[in-house]
Amino acid sequence: ATPSVRRYTITLLPGDGIGPEVISVAKNVLQLTGSVEGIEFSFKEMPMGGAALDLTGVPLPEETLLAAKQSDAILLGAIGGYKWDTNEKHLKPETGLLQLREALKVFANLRPASVLPQLVDASTLKKEVAEGVDLMVVRELTGGIYFGKPRGFSTNENGEEIGFNTEVYATYEIDRIARIAFETARKRRGKLCSVDKANVLEASMLWRKRVMAIASEYPDVELTHMYVDNAAMQLVRNPKQFDTIVTNNIFGDILSDEASMITGSIGMLPSASLGKEGPGLFEPIHGSAPDIAGQDKANPLATILSAAMLLKYGLGEENAAQRIETAVLDTLNRGFRTRDIFSEGNKLVGCKEIGQEVVKSIDPKV
Numbered sequence: 197a198t199p200s201v202r203r204y205t206i207t208l209l210p211g212d213g214i215g216p217e218v219i220s221v222a223k224n225v226l227q228l229t230g231s232v233e234g235i236e237f238s239f240k241e242m243p244m245g246g247a248a249l250d251l252t253g254v255p256l257p258e259e260t261l262l263a264a265k266q267s268d269a270i271l272l273g274a275i276g277g278y279k280w281d282t283n284e285k286h287l288k289p290e291t292g293l294l295q296l297r298e299a300l301k302v303f304a305n306l307r308p309a310s311v312l313p314q315l316v317d318a319s320t321l322k323k324e325v326a327e328g329v330d331l332m333v334v335r336e337l338t339g340g341i342y343f344g345k346p347r348g349f350s351t352n353e354n355g356e357e358i359g360f361n362t363e364v365y366a367t368y369e370i371d372r373i374a375r376i377a378f379e380t381a382r383k384r385r386g387k388l389c390s391v392d393k394a395n396v397l398e399a400s401m402l403w404r405k406r407v408m409a410i411a412s413e414y415p416d417v418e419l420t421h422m423y424v425d426n427a428a429m430q431l432v433r434n435p436k437q438f439d440t441i442v443t444n445n446i447f448g449d450i451l452s453d454e455a456s457m458i459t460g461s462i463g464m465l466p467s468a469s470l471g472k473e474g475p476g477l478f479e480p481i482h483g484s485a486p487d488i489a490g491q492d493k494a495n496p497l498a499t500i501l502s503a504a505m506l507l508k509y510g511l512g513e514e515n516a517a518q519r520i521e522t523a524v525l526d527t528l529n530r531g532f533r534t535r536d537i538f539s540e541g542n543k544l545v546g547c548k549e550i551g552q553e554v555v556k557s558i559d560p561k562v
């Protein structure tokens with residue numbers, strides 16, 4: 197029997213700067229992968245960020261949010277640029293992205309960091325340490341000290357000004373991020389390391405207790421725990437020991453940036469933001485790169501790999517995701533490089549051309 201065609205609606209939010217360039221390439225890659233895998237995508241392109249501000253006066257128009265919510269997954273390019281940097285807060289492109297994340301209730305941020313064999317020289321670490329690194333940071337995104345109350349400014353008993361914030365985690369917040377982390381580890385190499393500061397912080401003590409409780413639902417995943425100071429050290433000392441890392445908002449903010457620097461290739465790194473139900477948001481970790489926008493110099497591979505995450509974590513289409521990842525590796529193996537990852541002996545190409553090469557790797561007939 198021939199398997200039936202699966203249909204999905206994807207909202208594309210190209211945004212600003214290099215956003216439209218990398219999204220256009222990633223869309224072609226998705227479309228072709230779909231046709232090979234028996235998936236039919238219907239794409240809906242909507243304005244967002246600075247582009248939306250110029251068009252409608254707000255960074256996240258209602259129609260854009262509605263389309264996003266009604267779709268199966270969202271692929272975003274990048275937002276922001278010098279032009280809007282002096283805008284008031286509610287009229288900044290970045291505010292639109294915060295509003296979108298909030299409306300979608302995406303509480304889990306997944307950021308892989310892998311050192312590809314072809315790009316091992318880009319790593320900030322020694323070759324022996326960097327080679328073979330392939331890890332994923334699962335960061336809690338909507339709780340913890342960035343949102344906890346009370347917060348603010350006050351004065352102490354000496355009349356001196358103080359600033360204060362509060363780290364708060366409720367059981368349900370830990371349980372739901374833990375489940376996403378265990379599911380993620382299950383789709384990878386089955387190892388999960390929970391990072392906390394349970395020797396000092398009560399919120400971390402509860403974190404560790406709940407992660408251990410949820411572990412009983414995932415007997416096939418191997419769980420370990422690590423204090424955050426040690427984790428920061430281990431990430432540069434021996435990053436190969438990690439498969440999946442789960443941690444709170446602030447520790448995840450820091451550790452995921454640290455992990456991305458290990459790879460040294462900002463133009464290569466994707467991300468996913470997931471909620472309990474509803475569509476996930478997938479985007480490269482880099483910004484709008486206004487310095488190279490409109491010049492066909494951007495590396496679209498981070499966005500193409502975000503599309504692969506969209507397939508794997510957003511739609512459960514693991515074979516299609518694998519096909520894209522393999523095509524990216526094949527393109528690098530054939531020596532194609534954008535400027536940001538270029539090294540001697542390879543072929544320097546632009547955004548469109550490396551996209552075409554990924555397309556050829558997926559289907560040589562194209």
Ligand code: ATP
Pocket residue numbers: 214275276462463464481482483484485486487488493494495496498536
């Ligand atoms: P953000 O907008 O998230 O604050 P940023 O402004 O700090 O990010 P980026 O916009 O990511 O930083 O750009 C940082 C540098 O990396 C720039 O020089 C930019 O040209 C380069 N860069 C970023 N993304 C890419 C890419 N996809 N391809 C090539 N170069 C890139």
Ligand code: MG
Pocket residue numbers: 276277483484485
């Ligand atoms: Mg920027």
